[in-house]
Amino acid sequence: MLTPLDYAQVQRSLTASHALADPAEAHGTLAGALCALGPYRLEDWLAEILPDGVGAGSADPALATLYSSTVAALTGRDMQFDLLIPAEDCPIEERTRALTAWCTGFLYGLGSNGAADPQRLPGDLGEIVRDLTEITRAGVDTSDSLEANESALAELVEFVRVGVQLVFDELEPLREREQPPPPVLH
Numbered sequence: 001m002l003t004p005l006d007y008a009q010v011q012r013s014l015t016a017s018h019a020l021a022d023p024a025e026a027h028g029t030l031a032g033a034l035c036a037l038g039p040y041r042l043e044d045w046l047a048e049i050l051p052d053g054v055g056a057g058s059a060d061p062a063l064a065t066l067y068s069s070t071v072a073a074l075t076g077r078d079m080q081f082d083l084l085i086p087a088e089d090c091p092i093e094e095r096t097r098a099l100t101a102w103c104t105g106f107l108y109g110l111g112s113n114g115a116a117d118p119q120r121l122p123g124d125l126g127e128i129v130r131d132l133t134e135i136t137r138a139g140v141d142t143s144d145s146l147e148a149n150e151s152a153l154a155e156l157v158e159f160v161r162v163g164v165q166l167v168f169d170e171l172e173p174l175r176e177r178e179q180p181p182p183p184v185l186h
Helices: 004-016 023-036 042-049 061-075 092-113 125-135 146-170 172-178
Strands: none
Touching: 004 023, 004 061, 023 042, 023 061, 023 092, 023 146, 023 172, 042 061, 061 146, 092 125, 092 146, 125 146, 146 172
């Protein structure tokens, strides 16, 4: 996965491509679509987040790396998936806004095939989606200390990270059903 320091590089790439989303929202969209759709290609993601689609960002190494590292992290079995949000040295307000944008993007990507409807999801996944919807409204509590806000943000980020991995793993049968059948050779 890209490191938090790479957030700025992804921001530069998205800005240069006149993206429709910031890095956090774009990454959330990617993760949500990867959970819901099979297969979901780099070209599909770029068409979703860039106004000119694939042509505008297909040669951008930062976006290609973000795509491939996200796929590798979600499909791996070692729970290496992480959110693309600003680093801890950025103001908490900026990181909180990025987390809410990430969750908004995730729900958008997940909804690309109707999988974001909590009523249609198996087991605890509906509850996770409802919680992610609530997180889109998160903010910094000015009546709490910075330490308390930092702790709350860290807990939310960890909840989202683990929840997304669970959603990805549990929706694998759905993604497999959506893949086109292999061509018949005559």
